[in-house]
């Protein structure tokens with residue numbers, strides 16, 4: 225998979241305007257800045273960018289599109305002014321449909337393999353809260369810029385669920401092992417300021433525009449680096465985690481299906497959904 229992506233890494237001429245590359249799907253848009261050649265992938269699923277089957281499929285398709293059109297980099301962000309992504313759509317896991325939940329988890333695996341393994345430089349402009357699956361997406365990127373007063377982290381244990389190994393290794397690729405272990409066990413959500421202090425995010429910006437500009441600046445640091453050498457270096461550094469999921473994706477799916485169908489897990493998800501609804505009516 226990575227080899228064919230690498231074939232796309234040839235220099236290209238740049239023009240001066242920005243163009244909408246894809247409106248084929250309604251849940252993501254891809255805008256390429258023709259001056260920088262950087263693509264911005266925006267998630268757009270109100271109210272909270274909950275990662276359901278359709279959004280995951282659209283994100284995957286958009287990443288493939290960006291890989292295919294020789295963009296110089298990918299910036300992931302959200303159209304919601306206060307939420308990057310609320311993580312997995314809990315309705316996909318609560319009282320799930322047998323076929324759909326398999327497609328859902330497979331789509332999540334596809335997104336992670338494509339984003340974590342992307343041959344182009346990736347950055348997340350985290351313009352809002354980013355719990356669980358939202359944090360997975362952000363930490364799959366190479367660089368993170370976050371707006372103040374939001375939260376980010378893997379809170380799975382607080383929901384009574386266990387983050388799969390690949391969520392954990394992605395988190396661990398950003399945070400020191402001891403800190404990652406403690407945060408995962410606690411289900412800790414970090415404020416922007418805390419995330420910056422521990423290195424979970426790289427920079428703080430005061431607006432989405434500034435966050436995107438800082439992400440573009442990061443991607444720009446590769447301008448004078450040979451793209452093939454950079455991509456092969458990234459590929460080698462990330463190969464172990466990618467191979468592990470590629471080799472075990474069927475078992476990973478079965479484990480998830482078994483786990484999510486446990487009565488205790490279903491009960492916990494139901495209670496959690498109720499608590500989210502109650503919060504909305506307060």
Ligand SMILES: CC/C=C\C/C=C\C/C=C\C=C\CC(=O)SCCNC(=O)CCNC(=O)[C@H](O)C(C)(C)COP(=O)(O)OP(=O)(O)OC[C@H]1O[C@@H](n2cnc3c(N)ncnc32)[C@H](O)[C@@H]1OP(=O)(O)O
Nearest residue numbers: 274310311312313314353356357386479480483500501504
């Ligand atoms: C051995 C192991 C083997 C296998 C592994 C097995 C299992 C692992 C499985 C799963 C891993 C899951 C990872 C996840 O991503 S789970 C999702 C975690 N997400 C959260 O906990 C976020 C919850 N939401 C919030 O905290 C907040 O909503 C917010 C901070 C994102 C936004 O707050 P707001 O105040 O702005 O908005 P709200 O009023 O709270 O929400 C609006 C609306 O949206 C609904 N909603 C929020 N989040 C979700 C969600 N994740 N899924 C579905 N729906 C969500 C919320 O209920 C409101 O709905 P109503 O308007 O009341 O209808």
